[in-house]
Amino acid sequence: MPALTYRSRPRNWPRLVRSSWRSSLQFRTVTVSVALSGLAILIVGVYMSVSIGNDLFQSRLSQVLLESDRATSAAQSLFDSSDATDRVQVQNLLSSARTSISATSSSRLVAVLRVPGQDPSTVAPLDSSTFGASSGVIGSDLRAEVQANNGDQFWQSVTLFGDDATTVPGIVVGSQITVPVAGRYELYIAYSLQDAEATLLFVQQTLGVAGLALVLLIAAVSWIVVRFVVTPLRVAAETSQKLASGDLAVRIPEKGEDVIATLARSFNGMADSLQSQIRELADLSEVQQRFVSDVSHELRTPLTTIRLAGDVLYDQRANFPPATGRTAELLHTQVERFELLLSDLLEISRYDAGSVELESEPTNLVYLAEDAIDSLRSLAETKGSDLRLVAPGGYLNADVDPRRIRRVLHNLIGNAIEHGEGKPVVVSVDSDANAVAISVRDYGLGMSQAEVAHVFDRFWRADPSRQRTIGGTGLGLAIAREDASVHKGWLQVWSSPGQGSCFRLTLPVTARVQLESSPLPLPPDDATAALGEAGHVPGQGGGPHD
Ligand code: ADP
Numbered sequence: 377m378p379a380l381t382y383r384s385r386p387r388n389w390p391r392l393v394r395s396s397w398r399s400s401l402q403f404r405t406v407t408v409s410v411a412l413s414g415l416a417i418l419i420v421g422v423y424m425s426v427s428i429g430n431d432l433f434q435s436r437l438s439q440v441l442l443e444s445d446r447a448t449s450a451a452q453s454l455f456d457s458s459d460a461t462d463r464v465q466v467q468n469l470l471s472s473a474r475t476s477i478s479a480t481s482s483s484r485l486v487a488v489l490r491v492p493g494q495d496p497s498t499v500a501p502l503d504s505s506t507f508g509a510s511s512g513v514i515g516s517d518l519r520a521e522v523q524a525n526n527g528d529q530f531w532q533s534v535t536l537f538g539d540d541a542t543t544v545p546g547i548v549v550g551s552q553i554t555v556p557v558a559g560r561y562e563l564y565i566a567y568s569l570q571d572a573e574a575t576l577l578f579v580q581q582t583l584g585v586a587g588l589a590l591v592l593l594i595a596a597v598s599w600i601v602v603r604f605v606v607t608p609l610r611v612a613a614e615t616s617q618k619l620a621s622g623d624l625a626v627r628i629p630e631k632g633e634d635v636i637a638t639l640a641r642s643f644n645g646m647a648d649s650l651q652s653q654i655r656e657l658a659d660l661s662e663v664q665q666r667f668v669s670d671v672s673h674e675l676r677t678p679l680t681t682i683r684l685a686g687d688v689l690y691d692q693r694a695n696f697p698p699a700t701g702r703t704a705e706l707l708h709t710q711v712e713r714f715e716l717l718l719s720d721l722l723e724i725s726r727y728d729a730g731s732v733e734l735e736s737e738p739t740n741l742v743y744l745a746e747d748a749i750d751s752l753r754s755l756a757e758t759k760g761s762d763l764r765l766v767a768p769g770g771y772l773n774a775d776v777d778p779r780r781i782r783r784v785l786h787n788l789i790g791n792a793i794e795h796g797e798g799k800p801v802v803v804s805v806d807s808d809a810n811a812v813a814i815s816v817r818d819y820g821l822g823m824s825q826a827e828v829a830h831v832f833d834r835f836w837r838a839d840p841s842r843q844r845t846i847g848g849t850g851l852g853l854a855i856a857r858e859d860a861s862v863h864k865g866w867l868q869v870w871s872s873p874g875q876g877s878c879f880r881l882t883l884p885v886t887a888r889v890q891l892e893s894s895p896l897p898l899p900p901d902d903a904t905a906a907l908g909e910a911g912h913v914p915g916q917g918g919g920p921h922d
Contacts, residue, residue, distance in 0.1 A: 402606050406595055406602065409594055421587050424583060425583060432576055437547060441529060443483075444481055444529065444565050445551075446480055446481070447481035448563055448565075450476055454472065455553065455554065456556075458556055463499040463501065466556070467501045469555070469556075470501050470504065473488075474504070474506075477563070477565065478506075481567075485506055487566075488562070488563055489561065489564070490559065491523050491552065491559070495559070500558035500559060505564075508537075509541075510537045510546075513537075513548060514534075518530055518548065519562065522550040522552060523552075525552070527551075527552065529549060531548065544568050545568075546566050547566070547567050547569065549564070549565050550563065608639070615628050615647075619647055624651040625651070627647060628644055665728045665729055669726075669729065673722070679714060683711050686704070713849075723855055727855070727862075734780070734862060735777050735779070738773035739776050740770075741774055741781070741805055742765075742770045742771055749763050749765055749789065749803060756801065761798055761799060761800060762801070763793075763800075764802045766803070766804045768805075769807040770805035774807075775886045776883055777863070780859040780862070780863075781859070781881075783856070784867070784881060785803075785816075785881075787856050790852075791816075792817070792877070792879075796876070797820040800818075801818045803815070804817070806895040809885070811883060811884055813896040815880040816879045817876065817902075818878075819876035822875050823838055823872075827871070831869055831871075832856075832869075834854045835850040856881075865881065866881070866882045867879065867881050870899040876903075878898060878900045
């Protein structure tokens, strides 16, 4: 037997119906139309079936009453014109009356019962009945009425039993006849309603088939009609999805003059203006980027000259009067800052232009962290900070660009020392099968949530007047974040005022790996407990980048 597919497994059907109901406008519309029209057709069908059934019964009843009346009168006139006097003659008379009743009333079921309570008569024939299996259907109520009212007709609906134990609906009609010499007799004639029932069944079947066909027709028609509307809507939805995902050239085909065509035209108009505005913005930003890059380039040569001249002056400062000497020193540090800013600007404009190429090589991040720590040790000593490295893992070689990662670490550790208020700075390195993470934790000033939200913005500083020892262009973390994302890694931050900060860099071991988690915790383990007391939610500025 072939394996059942997901759709053909019956236990999956309710789920499929539910998901189709949620996701398909067409399915919903067709289901609602079919349900409502099916209900309407059912109500009309039941009403028609009941009223046709009633009508059939009533007409058969009047026919039956007429026939029975005619048969009874014929029998009575037979008795009236007879001069029978002994039992055999009366018996014969009764038999021929029964035959004539059967002949005139199209019924084989005739019962003649002597009305009880009369004087016993020797000539009175015994009760006779051809009801057979149905003899019990003559109810006592009917009998009582017939016995009490001479000359009237009474009827009752019954179930007749056939010879082969089948049952058919029927009507029993009763009345009194007077047999000469023998006295009063009850006459019962039973009529079958089998024909009427067969007609009703046929009508019901026809109604059922017609109703079903109508429901199918309604389903097909509503499916086709909804398709007319849904197809262009689906195209519009797909097109807007593509537009939203950046494919600005997509348009909806415009056909006809109807409301759908109007929708398509206005959508396309909107897409046109969106595309032209985005193009304008892109052009503008390209011009700006090129301007920044060109200016930075152009400034390099004169700056080198200024720097050389400044160096000469700086070297000679001891020979200058004190005020001039201080100016030479100032010039020296500001030129250094200027150079730093220029190189950062050039770097970020390279990222903006998308012209950054990774020079990845297998790199041990623990050694890289050690290098960065060593290069900043003297700064840490001047600030009184103790630089520590904790590396339970991370000794495996990750495919990264060492120059960029060294720059990120230099920036993070430099910031931690700058803002660490002389407290220890802990650099942790750990790894798992997919990722290597480095976190830089300080216990300094920390930042508020509002500050954390801006920490990766260009030229943003929490407090521009804060005393700076190294560089400090305000571009360091912006470049670090670009460096992380170009590696498909994350640079995230947790910080809390008074508790310090923790920056965590997570990098995939190879470019093929998609990051899902980091080997190091953020917020750091030693922050969570303090957090509970402070009731402060950690900021996650910079979030995961892909
Ligand atoms: P820069 O350090 O050159 O000013 P960054 O982009 O490296 O630029 O940092 C931007 C700002 O983020 C800093 O000026 C500082 O206010 C804040 N900052 C960065 N690291 C820390 C930290 N470890 N603790 C407190 N504030 C920090």
